[in-house]
Amino acid sequence: MSESTKVSSAPTDVLVIGAGVTGIYQLYRAREVGFTVKLIEAGSSVGGTWYWNRYPEARFDSESYTYGYLFSQELWEEWEWSERFAGQPEIERYFNHVVDRFDLRRHMVFGAKVTSAVFDEASGTWTVTTDDGTERRARHVVAATGILSVPFVPDIPGRADFRGDQHHTGRWPKEPVDFTGKRVAQIGTGSSGVQIVPAIADEVARLTVYQKVADWATPLNNGPITPEEQAALKADFESIRETLNTSASGFLHQITMRSGLDDSPEQRQEFYEQRWNGPGFTKLSEHYYDMTTNQTVNEEWCAFIAGKIRDIVKDPDTARKLIPKDHGYGGRRPPFVTGYFEAFNKPAVELVDVNETPITRITETGIETPDGSREFDIIIWATGYDFGTGALNRLGVRGRQGLALKDHWAEGPSTYLGVAVAGFPNFFFPGGPHGALGNNPRYAGDQVDFVTDVLVHTRDHGHDIVEVTAGAEQEWTDLVNDSAAQSSFLTSSYFYGANIPGKPIRQLLNPTGRWKLQELIKEAATGGYQTFAFSKPADPEA
Structure with a gap:
């Protein structure tokens, strides 16, 4: 009987859900400290976000070498990223290399989409069921399902009637999509949307971009990593790891x-020019420390970017539409672009502001607006994700007394350090809501290390069940919610769930930042994990 159809008897110590950057690291850490492990993944291979998002020009906007793993100097030295911001094919190769380099694939099962995860109080174990009916028992479940893993497609009337091809950027087909000579509509201009527009602009017969919200996009400024830079990265591993950690x-x-x-005003203009020409997130993370909080500086920086857009985009009306009017820089997650604004100078590319010209319905042949109907061969949905809680709420998780996680979070998530919730023993979700703010693999890695240490403490002290206390959960959740003023992000952004109709507008990030998270992780460890309750199952033979 194959692994995909076998029903396990003895429970696995740690069952990881999801083979993205966090899940792979959690599998590695759990195995290295001696647990029996298994990882299940809905896709056919590893990579998570970087498995599903394979649209043209999908790539990092975090520096490649800061996104990868830091647990092995040998791995760091043997893998050479070709670009400062690597593209999806290279990223996927990296994760496959890591999995094979550390012999993790034999612990993985692919094509296994979780439909339910139910805690049994008598035995203190979880039963995780996948869509083929297979049940797997585990002492501990770690749901590393990610914050950007459930694509959102708006419920526009007639969407199912369209007879052409439709693709969401987050579920892009493995076989390349042929855009040659096609009439293409793209709905959405977030981080994925701004990457795909210039990538296909020269292939299409026509590309109509439907924009709901303009963002303060700035150049990614990508480039190859030179041999000299490669040598410096390898030589500086220890100091780089210390900084990133x-x-x-x-x-x-x-x-x-x-x-x-x-x-002075003149010095600020010179500084803005430096930032504009700097790589990726340095526009935010190497800016003046008060750029997001000082209205004068923020408005001046936005005016600088607006001037750049007007200089690049030849049509004044298109430039007007591309300049945000409802928020300053840092109010939403800033995208980073290569040739995005320039693409609108091509005769085949057109921008439609749906606030001025709303989409009324999708027809069999295209898209209808108050201006009339347009025919398309392909519709691209670059409309984002059910951020933070979307994947976790779809796992069918039930804790003590059958409590559904989705019901517990009906008014928004409550967590302890973004990894655990009371009433759901032996269940963790590093990389989920209320984590931190910044380079995702770094703070999710902090959480994986914390979860691993908690599991080791539980095992080494003779316990089978570990559960965060309700008081610790409430204290952290209150801190996260009460610290909203520390974040520049608006409640209208997807970081609050505002992009999903009917979803409660709640804090999904950790505005207190990574240092506070690390501080409380250290405090929990030195205090003997008093924020958790430890126990034995009522009937371990059940």
Whole structure:
């Protein structure tokens, strides 16, 4: 009987759900400390976000080497990223290399989508069922399902009637989509949307981009990593690892520790030009420390970007639509672009602001607006994700007394350090809601290390069940919710769930930042994990 159809008898110590950057690391850590392990993944291979998001020009906007793993110097030295911001094919190769390099694939099962995860109080174990009917028992479940793993498609009337091809950027087919000579509609201009527009602009017969919200997009400024840079990265592994493990952002960037108002207007313009020409997130993380909080500086920086857009985009009306009007820089997650604004100078590319010209319905042949109907061969949905809680709420998780996690979170998530919730023993979700803010693999890695240490403590002290206390959960959740003023993000962003109709508008990030998370992790460890309750099952033979 194959693994995919076998029903396990003896429970696995640790069952990981999801083979993305967090799940792979959790599998590695749990195995290295001696647990029996299994990882199940809905896709056919590893990579998580970087398995599903394979649309043209999908790539990092975190520096490649800051996104990868830091647990092995040998891995760091043997893998050479070709670009500062690697593309999806290279990223997927990296994760496959890691899995094979550390012999993790034999612990993995693919094509296994979880439909339910139910805790049995008598035995203190979880039964996890996948869509083929297979049940697997586990002492501990770690749901590393990610925050950007459930694509959202708006419920526009007639969507099912369209007779052409439809693709969401988060569920892109493995076989390349042929855009040659096609009439293409793209709905959405977030981080994935701004990447795909210039990638296909020269192939299509026509590309109509439907924009709901303009974002403050700035250049990614990608480039190859030179041999000299490769050598420096390898030589500086220890210091780089120390910086990435301790920095607030999880990047190698250094914030400019002066107020924008300490510089003259002329000096600020020079500084803005430097930031514009800098790589990726340095526009945010190496800016003046008060750029997001000082209205004068923020407005001036936005005016600088607006001027750049007007200089690049030839049509004044298109430039007007591309300049945000409802938020300053940092109010939403800033996207980073290569040739995005320039694409709108091509005769085949058109921008439609759906606030001015709303989509009324999808027809069999295209899209209808108050201006009339347009025919398309392909519709691209670049409409984002059910961020933070979307994947966890779809796992069918039930804890003590059959409590559904989805019901427990009906008014928004409550967590302890973004990894656990009371009433759901032996269940963890590093990389989920209420984690931190910055380079995802870095703070999710902090959480994986914490979860692993908690599991080791549980085992080494003779316990089978570990559950965060309701008081610890409430204290952390209150801190996260009460610290909203520390974040620049608006409640209208997807970081609050505002993009999903009917979803409660709640904090999904950790505005207190990574350092606070690390501080409380250390405090929990030195205190003997008093924020958890430990026990034995009522009937271990059940």
